[in-house]
Amino acid sequence: MTEFSSALGVAASGMRSQAQRLTHVSENIANTDTPGYRRKTVAFRPDRGPDAPQGAVMPGRVQLDRRDLTKIYDPGHPMADETGHYFGSNVDLVVELADAREAQRSYEANLKVFDQIRQMSTSLNDLLRR
Amino acid sequence: MDIRNTLATQAYTQALPKKPLRAESEPPMRETFNAAMDSAIDALREGETQARAALTTGADPHSMVMALAQTELAVQTAVTIRDRVVEAYQEILRMPV
Numbered sequence: 012m013t014e015f016s017s018a019l020g021v022a023a024s025g026m027r028s029q030a031q032r033l034t035h036v037s038e039n040i041a042n043t044d045t046p047g048y049r050r051k052t053v054a055f056r057p058d059r060g061p062d063a064p065q066g067a068v069m070p071g072r073v074q075l076d077r078r079d080l081t082k083i084y085d086p087g088h089p090m091a092d093e094t095g096h097y098f099g100s101n102v103d104l105v106v107e108l109a110d111a112r113e114a115q116r117s118y119e120a121n122l123k124v125f126d127q128i129r130q131m132s133t134s135l136n137d138l139l140r141r
Numbered sequence: 142m143d144i145r146n147t148l149a150t151q152a153y154t155q156a157l158p159k160k161p162l163r164a165e166s167e168p169p170m171r172e173t174f175n176a177a178m179d180s181a182i183d184a185l186r187e188g189e190t191q192a193r194a195a196l197t198t199g200a201d202p203h204s205m206v207m208a209l210a211q212t213e214l215a216v217q218t219a220v221t222i223r224d225r226v227v228e229a230y231q232e233i234l235r236m237p238v
Contacts, residue, residue: 016211023207030203129210136217140224 015132017064022128024067025121028055031070040111046090048100049075050107059110076101077129142174174226188212 035051042048051073058069075120078101191208200212 015214017212019207027201027203050202125206125210129214131215132214135216136221137223 015128018128020064021067022121022125024058024063024069026118026125028068028070029114029118029121033111033118034062035073036107036111036114040104040107043100043102043107045100046088047080048102049080049096050076050100050102052076070076174222177222178219181215184208184212184215 013019032055035053035134037111039050052075053073054071055068056071058067061070062066080098080101082096084096085091088097090097170216190209191205195202195205201230
């Protein structure tokens, strides 16, 4: 029983991490047109907390992408400098969409594992019931 | 007097003190069942707490789903074991004396 419950915990930690990753992706997409916004990335790391099961994953610290901000020419913009340029965000929508899709796929994989663990333990109980 | 019968009785009385029905170090069946039921009830309580937290304070839904799945498994196991125990007890009761 403990193997099943720790496996459930690991799958749930994977789903939780992917959900948080999707949060940052949606922040990036929402701030595509925010001047000076740097896209947020999050790297996963193993969760070694006291009540986390062995092998669980958790999102690490949020980091900012250090790529150069895009320079946009718009003399009428309030933040434009003397040459008429201002710095936009460094978010690439294509990258963000790919990241969101990857988060969705990983979430689905964890969900499938979760469901499979439940099915396995249920069929183990069914064996006992006969 | 049937010799084989006497021999069997002797062998049985010799074997009896050597092999008790249950080892002294083992806890009684009742305690084992109690412990199993207690852990199932604990899982149930944990699932209820998580569900209440998720619905009222907006806690992590993943934790709620995990706790509810564990509750389901624990209750299933408890019910299955109870059924087996009751079945065994009824089987003993049906034995012609």
